[in-house]
Amino acid sequence: MAHFNKAFQFKTRSIIVLLTVFGFQLTAQNWDVPADKKAKNSYIKFDKTTASEGEGIYTKNCASCHGNPSKGNVLKSLKPTPPDLASSGTQKLTDGELFYILNTGRGLMPSFKDVLSESDRWKVIAYVRSFNKSYVQVLSNTDPTKSDKVKVTMVYNHETNTVRVQVVAKEQNTSLPLKDAEVLLFAKRYFGKLPIEKGLKTDESGVANFVYPKDLPGNKLGEVELLVKVNDEVYGEVESSTKLKIGIPTDKPGLTQQRAIWGVLAKAPYWIIALYLLGIATFGVFVLYLVKNLFDFWKKGQQ
Ligand code: HEC
Structure with a gap:
């Protein structure tokens, strides 16, 4: 009886686990x-x-x-x-x-x-x-036509190891620092982008300081391409990128510098080019063979 009970309990438990997993x-x-x-x-x-x-x-x-x-x-x-x-x-x-x-x-x-x-x-x-009669809209102040007035600058401070991002809007003759704008900073990699810290908000001078990790690789010259995404309540969303010499110089050939399977034709590996040309040649020979046969056919008909 005890054995039966155990087996029974085990079964019910697994069923419950399965139900919760799939139920979700x-x-x-x-x-x-x-x-x-x-x-x-x-x-x-x-x-x-x-x-x-x-x-x-x-x-x-x-x-x-x-x-x-x-x-x-x-x-x-x-x-x-x-x-x-x-x-x-x-x-x-x-x-x-x-x-x-x-x-x-x-x-x-x-x-x-x-x-x-x-x-x-x-x-x-x-x-x-429009299907909700009791809905009342709260409009945002954002004016998307203003986003091209926004200028973003990035400067690296070697002492504090920070990237200083400043966001200003150029309005007529004045530069208006954008306060409380949301700023995201990324380092561009081969595939995708690596976020640096969490998002920050700009201060009164439109500045956000990001601590930059010292151990990130750059290209041969130690350059890293930084991408900044800004979202301001009024000026909307803006993206900007800059190359800064802040990475560890890394002498790996770029993914697009060598012949590789993902390269464009000029950089494709030789075996792919050979295979491709062979394919075309085979097709050409096949077409010539067909034409010749048709011609022979036609000649027979003339006799
Ligand atoms: C290929 C099918 C498909 C298309 C096309 C599609 N949806 Fe959906 N949508 C879904 C599914 C499935 C869910 C439920 C996803 C979930 O809960 O994980 C969903 C969920 C949603 C929800 C969340 C609703 C809620 O109450 O949780 C919204 C809002 C929504 N869709 C809007 C849209 C709008 C607007 C479009 C067109 C611009 C669209 N969807 C096109 C399949 C689709």
Whole structure:
């Protein structure tokens, strides 16, 4: 009896474990949106015009999975099921959360960051909000036409080992330091970019100081390409990059300097070029052979 009990307990326990593991996959999870992203607002006013523009974008990009808002005709074969975006669950999310979800995607929900422009992403949200009668929009102050006025400078301080990033806006004759702008700093690598520290906010002089790790490799000359991403409440998002001599000189040939399988034709390995030419030659010979046979055929017919 004791044995039976043990086996029984073990089985129930495994079933419970399995259910929790798979159960999580089948039910929708919360979107863990960072606080600053959650509070982001749209600079596009949600009104009849933008909502109807958003409807067109929605029909092309979203309806295949999410159906028509409030109709519940979602694509039920997907797991988790794409929610009806007019539902109270979705409408409870902030504009910033909806924007974040559109940007990042998750599982079967695609990322639209590189598919739709920022204004189009907001217009889709304008359309989704048009199904919520009690929704009141809070507009952001951001004016995206201002972002090209922003100038970013990066200077390395050898004593403190910091990269000083300064963000100013050039307005007519004055330089206006941007305070409280969000700044992210990255070192560019072959594939992707390496974040340096967490994001910082600029002070009154528009400055954010990043401690730079001393042991990062650079190119042959010790140069590292730094990429800075700035997000200012009014001036919007700006990216800028600079090469600074702050890395450890590393004499590895660049990935694109040698012949390699990922190189363009001029840099492809010889064996790939040979194989390619051989392929073309074989095809050519085959075509000539066909033509010759056809010709022989035709000649026979003449006799
Ligand atoms: C290929 C199918 C597919 C397409 C296309 C698609 N989605 Fe989704 N979407 C999903 C799935 C699946 C989920 C649930 C993902 C999860 O919870 O992990 C989802 C979740 C969401 C959520 C979160 C809703 C909530 O209440 O949690 C929003 C908002 C959303 N999608 C908006 C959109 C918008 C807007 C578009 C078009 C620009 C779009 N989706 C296109 C499949 C899709």
